[in-house]
Amino acid sequence: MTLTLLVVAAIVALGDWVAVQGRLFRLEYLLKPLTLVLLVAAATSASIGDPKPWVVAALVLGLLGDIGLMLSDGDTDLPFLAGLGAFLLGHVAYIVAFLQLDIRTADLVAGLLVIAGVAGLVLPAILLGAIQKAGNAFAAVVLVYVLGLSTMTVLATGTGIVATAVGGVLFLASDAILARGRFVAPVQRGPLLVIVTYHLAQFLILIGLIRSF
Numbered sequence: 001m002t003l004t005l006l007v008v009a010a011i012v013a014l015g016d017w018v019a020v021q022g023r024l025f026r027l028e029y030l031l032k033p034l035t036l037v038l039l040v041a042a043a044t045s046a047s048i049g050d051p052k053p054w055v056v057a058a059l060v061l062g063l064l065g066d067i068g069l070m071l072s073d074g075d076t077d078l079p080f081l082a083g084l085g086a087f088l089l090g091h092v093a094y095i096v097a098f099l100q101l102d103i104r105t106a107d108l109v110a111g112l113l114v115i116a117g118v119a120g121l122v123l124p125a126i127l128l129g130a131i132q133k134a135g136n137a138f139a140a141v142v143l144v145y146v147l148g149l150s151t152m153t154v155l156a157t158g159t160g161i162v163a164t165a166v167g168g169v170l171f172l173a174s175d176a177i178l179a180r181g182r183f184v185a186p187v188q189r190g191p192l193l194v195i196v197t198y199h200l201a202q203f204l205i206l207i208g209l210i211r212s213f
């Protein structure tokens with residue numbers, strides 16, 4: 001059942017990528033949340049062990065975050081902030097899930113190096129853009145989100161599980177592209193890059209944690 005749900009979720013995700021690229025918004029509004037619904041179902045049916053409730057919670061919160069961003073008309077409206085909050089709580093849920101696994105020091109250091117490199121390259125411009133668009137208070141909200149995302153990514157790499165580690169890094173990449181497009185300058189094929197890296201992130205984090213299908 002779990003493998004079937006993952007395959008169906010992958011097919012739906014591919015359809016969503018096509019919808020995003022073709023700007024087929026009605027189709028996107030159907031397929032984007034449906035992808036996460038199927039991943040939630042896959043996680044619910046999978047053998048994951050102690051982290052399972054937290055993984056399911058993270059995916060549910062990702063679904064809520066997707067809905068919030070889809071309903072948003074701007075960078076500081078209520079749906080956007082609600083979506084951002086849902087994703088932040090999702091990262092917290094993943095953090096709790098990862099902490100129930102064996103965290104390896106060498107892999108943790110590798111994750112810290114990735115975060116340091118990405119932060120140095122893109123974070124200053126993103127925070128400056130957030131300040132210019134909506135002021136210091138909103139930039140502080142963005143910074144809190146970045147800290148949650150960064151912690152999740154570091155711990156994902158610290159698990160030493162290749163798929164989960166790659167998924168954590170892809171989540172970071174997806175949000176970095178999204179934030180750069182919103183607060184700095186448009187990114188070529190930005191919406192497509194965001195959705196592809198985001199879906200791959202959620203898939204890989206989950207697949208890495210599944211003990212058996």
